[in-house]
Amino acid sequence: MHEALTSIPCRREIIRAHKESGGRVAAVLPIHYPRALFRAFQILPVELWGPPEIDPQYSKAHLQPYVCPLVHNALSYITGPESEVFDLVAVPHTCDSLQGLCSILTDLILPRQPVFPIYLPRGRRESDAQFLANEFHALYRKLEALTSLSPSEDEVMACILREEDADEVLAELNRKRKFLPLCQRDFYHLLRSREYLPAERFCELAKSFLAKAENESRDKGLPIILSGIVPEPMSLFEFIERAGGVVVADDLACCGRRLYGPGEDNDVFRRMAKSILSAPPDSTRGSSIQERADHMVRMVKMSGAKAVLFYCMKFCEPELFGHPPLRDELNKINIPTLVIESELSEASLNPSVGSLELFLETILCG
C-alpha cells in the first residue's frame, strides 16, 4: 500500500473518534442516500457494501440462498456484535433484495438500532425529484425525533456544500487517476474512503494526492472499464494488474455511478434530491438501457478503454438484466466484454481469475 495511504484512518478509528466527539453513527446500505442530511444531525454515515468476508451463517436462517451475498452479509453484520457501534441503520430501497431486507429488519427481525428506509424513485422526472425531496423531508423529521436536534436550513445547507466539495474532489480524482502515484488497488482504496470519511477529511486527503499528480500518465497495460456494484474483494485489482490490465474508468455503483453534481436548488431537500438524480445512469434508478449504453460508449471513447469487464455479484438482478444488451452495444464499436460473477469473497473470485487472464491476454495478443 502507498505510504500516504497508510495514514488514512480505518473505519473503526473514524467511528470511535466521531462517537467520542458526541456524534452518532449510521450504518448505511447501498447505493444512494443524502449524506449531508445525516451530517446535519451530527450523524456520520458509514456505508456497508456487504461487508465482504463475513460469515453469512446468521443470515442463512432468515434469507434464501438465492438472495445476493451483499444482502446476506449485511444482515449477518447488522445482527452481529460488531454492529453495536451503530446508532441507526439506513436502508435505501435500491432493489428488491435490499427492500426485502429493510422490510424484514423493520417488521420481523428487529435489530438493536432503529431502521430507516429511504425510498428512491425510479426516474429523473420532476415528479421524481419532488418525491425524493419529500422523502428527505420525512427523513429529517425522523432524525429530528431520534436526535432531538433540529438543524436550521442554513446548517443543512452548510453540510450540503461540504458534501458537494467532496463530490467535486472525487470527480477530480477520477479525472486525474492516471497521473496519481497510486497503484489501482490503492487508488480505489482512496476513492472508497469516501464511504466512511467525513467530507472534510476526505477532501483534505484527496487534495493531498491530487497535489502529487504527475505530468505523465502512469497507466501501463491494457486499458479497461470496470462495471458492477462493488469491487470486492479488492484483490480483483491485483488480478487485473497481473493479467496486464489497468482500470481507466469505472461504472461501479460504489464509485462511478455516484459522481454527483451539485443540486442547483435553493431548497435544501430539493437540492439533495436533484444532486442524487444528477448522477450517471444506474440500473437501480430506472435508467434505460440506451442511456446506460450511451454512457458506457462515452466512457470508452473518453478513457481510451479497449475492453469492458462486467464484475457481477451473484443474483444481482439489476445488473444481470443489463449485461446482454450492453454487451451488444459495446460489440457494435468493437469493444470486447467479459462477465465474471463473484460473491464478495476471495474464494468466489478465484475460479474467475483464469477467464479474466485469458480475456485480457487474448486482447493484448490480438
Next chain:
Amino acid sequence: MRLTDALRYYVNTRVMGWTAIRVNRLYSEMKTRFRKERKDSYTAPPLRISSRTKEMIARHYLDGRFAKPYRKVAWVTSGAPVEILNALGFHLFYPENHGAICGVSRTAEEISGEAEDAGYSPDICSYARTDIGSALSGKTPVGKLPPPDILVACTNICQTVLYWYGFLAHHFKVPLILIDTPFIYTEASDHSIEYVKKQLEAAVPIAEGVAGKTLDERKLKDFMYKSRIAMDLWMEILGRGAHRPTPISAFDQFIHMAPIVEMRGHSHTIDFYAAMLKEVDRRIAHGIGAVKNERKRLLWDNLPIWHKFRFLSETLGKHGVVLAASTYTNAWAELAPMIDPEKPFESAARAYLHPMLNRGAGHKLNTMRRMIEKYSLDGVILHSDRSCKPYSIGQMDQRTLLMSEYGIPALLLEADHCDPRYFTDARTTTLLMAFIEMLGQ
C-alpha cells in the same frame, strides 16, 4: 385507421375466431356433461365454468393476434393501472400471464433457454426470461404475440419489472410508461399518493399520443366502476373458500384468476364471475368439496408452481388436503374497496400503492394470520419462489413466527413458478408427506 383494418379485425375475431372458440367451448361443455366422474379421483371434477375461462383467454389472445393494425397494443405488468389504457381502447397483453401459460404448457424451459442463449442469466426471474426468450425467438404456445405500441410497468409488484420492461422498450423501440409506487411500511404517506397520482396523470398524454385519441373521463369511470364490481365478485368467490368442505381450492383460483388480472373492467368479466359465484354456491348447497374427503385445510403463499399443478393437487388431494386459500389470488381482491370511480386518479393512486407485494413483511404475516382464522386453516405452505424475491424474502421468518407464536404448522417449499429445473417430484413428495404427517389426523 382504415375501414378495411377494422373489417379484417372484426371478421377474424368476432365473426370467425370467436365463433370457432364458442363451438369448441360448447363441445367441451357437452363432453363434460356426459363424462362419468372418475371414482379414483381425489378431487372434484373441474368447475363447469372452466370451459368459459378457456374461452375468455382464447378470445383475448385471438384479439391480440389480430389487433394490428386496427388496435393499439399495450404490454402491461399485472399490477399496472390498466383502466386508463382500457378507456383509450388499447388491447392489453400481460407478459406475466403469458409466462404462466408457458409454465402450464411446459414450454417455459425451452423458451427461456432462448434468453439464456442470448446471455441472460438463469438467476433472473423466469417470467422475464420466458418473455425475453419469446421476444427474441418468436416462440410461444399461443401462436403469435402482438408486438407492443406502448409498455406500462408499475413497480408495485417488484423492481424486476423495471429491468424487464427496460429490455422490452429497448428491443421493441416503443415508449415505456413507468409508474413508480413507493413501498409502504405502515400507511402510504400523502406525498407517496400524490407522487403516484401525478405519474398517472402524466401517463395520460403519452398514452393518448400512442392511441391517437383523447381520454374520455366517462369511459375511464365506467372501467373503474366495472373493475371494482369484478374485484368485489372475485373477493366473494374467494370468501366462499371458508365453507367446509371448501368448494374451490387455490388451484381452481389460480386457473380462474386470469380474467380478473387481464380483463378487469369489462362487462363480460363481471358476467363471468357472477356465473362462477353461482356455480360455487351450487357446490356449497350440494356439499361438494374441491377435494373429496377433506381432512386438512391449508393456505398457499406465493405464486403457484405453474408446471406442477396436477402433481401438487393430486399429491395433496390423495391425503384429503385442500388448499383453501392463497395470499396470491387474494391480492386481486383486497384492493377493491379503495377504488372510487368518482375519483379515478386519486383512488387509483391509492389502490395501486397497496398490493401486498408493495407492503412490509409484517403486513403479509398479519394477512396470513387473518386468512388462517377466516378460512379455519390447519397449516401453511410457503412456496419459496426463487424467481420472486419480493414475495419470498421474509418467508423464513414468517414461517418461524407462524409456528412459534401462533402454533401453525408451516412448510417452506423451494421451487420456481415457471422453471421446472428447480423442482424434483421425489423431494417434494417427501417434504409434503412429512408435512401432512405433522398436521396429524
